[in-house]
Amino acid sequence: MNNAAPAPVRTRGRPRGNPPTRESIVSAARSLFLERGYRRTTLRAVAGAAGVDPALIAYHFGSKKGLFADVMQFQCARALTVDDVLDGDRAALAERLIDAVTDLWEDADFRRLTIQGDEAAEVIREYLERELLTRLVEFLGGGDATARATAVVTILGGLIYTRYLNPLPTPAALTPSEVRRILAPPLRAALAPSSYRGSHQNLAERLPGRLRPSVASAVVPD
Template sequence: MLNKTRGRPRGNPDTKARIAEAARELFLERGYKGTTVRAVAAEAGVDSALISYHFGSKQRLFGQSLNLLCVESTALDQALQGDQAGLADRLLTSVTSLWDATAPTENRMALQDDDTMRAFRDYLESELLVRVAEFLGGPDATERATAAVGVIGGLIFTRSLNPIRSIAALPSAEVRRIFGPALRAALHARARQH
C-alpha cells in the first residue's frame, strides 16, 4: 500500500501556500529557533520532504513565509564559503544583492509587525550569529560574530525598517565601501587580553 502523505500531492497547487502559512504561524509563535521543519510539516499536514521540495531549507522557508526578502539561505551559504579574510566583503555583497533584488518597501512592510520583528531577531541570533561563529572558529568566535551581526543587523534595520535616508539612499557599492571596514574590524578583532 502506498503512503498517500509522502511526495508531491497531485492536483493540490495550494500546498506551498499551506506550508508557508503554517510556517508563518509557528515562526511568529515560537520564533526561529523554536520552530522545526517537522513541526511545520505536521501543522501543514504534509511530509517534511515537501518543505525541502518547495523551499529548500528552513532559512528560505522563514524568509518566504514572513515575506522577509532580506533573508536568503543561498546568499548566506555562499558568503560562508572561502577564506576568513574575505568574509566581510562576501557578507556585505550578499546583503546588498538582496536589497538590489527587492523593493525596500517589501521588507519594510514585513518588519513593521512586532511578532515578525521578534522572529527576525531570533533568526539573527540563532542562525546568522551561530553560523558566522562556527565559520570563524576559535575562543572568541561568538564575540566576533556578535559584533558582525550587530553591523549587518543595523544595516538591515536602517535600510528596511526605519530607514535613515542617508543610508537607505546609498548605492550598494557605497554601502560595501563605507561599512566594509567596520564589518572587517568586527570579524577580525583580536581576542581581549585579560
Template sequence: MLNKTRGRPRGNPDTKAQIAEAARALFTQHGYKATTVRAIAAAAGVDQALISYHFGSKQGLFGQSLNLLCLESTTLDQALRGDHAGLADRLLTAVTTLWDATTPSENRLALQDDDTMQALRDYLQSELVVRIAEFLGGPDATERATAAVGVIGGLIFTRYLNPIRPIATLSPTEIRRIFGPALRAALHTRTRQR
C-alpha cells in the same frame, strides 16, 4: 512492474502555501530556533521531504513564510566560502543583493509586525551568529560574530526597515566602502581575555 515517475511530486497544488502558512504560525509563536522542520511538516500534514523540495531548507522556508525573501540560505552559504579576509565584503554584498531585491513596502510591513520582527531577531541570533562563529572559529568567535551581526543588523535597519536617507541612497559599492571597515573590525578583532 513498478511505475515510478520522476520530477515534481503529485498532489495538492496548494501544498507549498499550506506549508508556508503552518511555518509562519510556528515561527511567530515559537521563534526560529525552537521551530523544527518536523513540527512544521506535522502541522501542515505533509512529509518533511516536501519542505526541502519546495523551500530548500528551514532557513529558506523561514524567509518565504514570513515574506522575508532577503533571507536566502544559498547566498549566506556563498558568503561563508572563501578566505577570512574577504568575509566582510562578501557578507555586505549578500545583504545588499538580497535586501535590494525586496520592495520597500514589504520591508516596512515586516517592521510593523511584532511577531515577524521577533522571528527575524531570533533568526539573526540563532542562525546568523552561529554560522558566522563557526566560520571564524576560535575561543572568541561567538563574540566577534555577535559584533558582526550588530553591524549587519544596523545596516539592515537603517537602509531597509526604517531607512535613513543618507544610508538608503548609497550604492552597494559605497556600502562596502563605508561599512566594510566596521564589519572587518568586528570580525577580526580578537576580544581581550578576562
C-alpha cells in the same frame, strides 16, 4: 494457490495521492501575503489556496504569525544563502556579508514582505540570530568566536534597521558600493581575532563623521 496480489486495504483519513505539505502551504501563504498583506490574509484563505483544512495549518504552524515566520524564513533563505556567504576567500568575507544584505533587499518580493510591520522585523531578527550568528560562531572558531560573531551581526543589524526597516536619510541614500566602503573596515576588524579587542571599542570611530550620529549607536555593541 492464489498468487494474486492482495487488494489494497482502505484506511480512514485523508485520501491517498499527493498530500499537501508544509511547502505547499508556505507557497500559498507567500502568494497571499504578497498580494494582500499580512493583516488582510486569513488562515482560511491560505487553506483554500493550498487545498487543505485550516486545522492542518494550525497543526503545522500554530498561528498566522507562525506561518508568516516560515514564509519570511523561506524568503530569507532563498535570497541569502549563508553557505554561499561563508564559502570563498576569507579575506573578502566582510564584503560578501555586506553584499548579502544589500542584495537581499534587491529582491522585490522580500522588500514587499518586509513592509508588513513588526512581524517582519521580528522574523528577520530571529533569522539573523539563528542562522547567521550561529553559523558565524562555528565558522570563526576560537574562544572569542561568539563575541566576534556578535559584533558582526550587530553591525549588519544596524545596517538593516537604519537603511531598510526604519530608514534614516543618510544610510538610506548610500549606494551599495558606499555601504561596502564604509562598513567593510569595522566588519574586518570584528572578524579578525588578533585585532578584535582593540577595534571592538572603536567601531564608531571607523565610520565617516556624517554617519556617526545615525548609525554608530545602532552598530556598536554595548
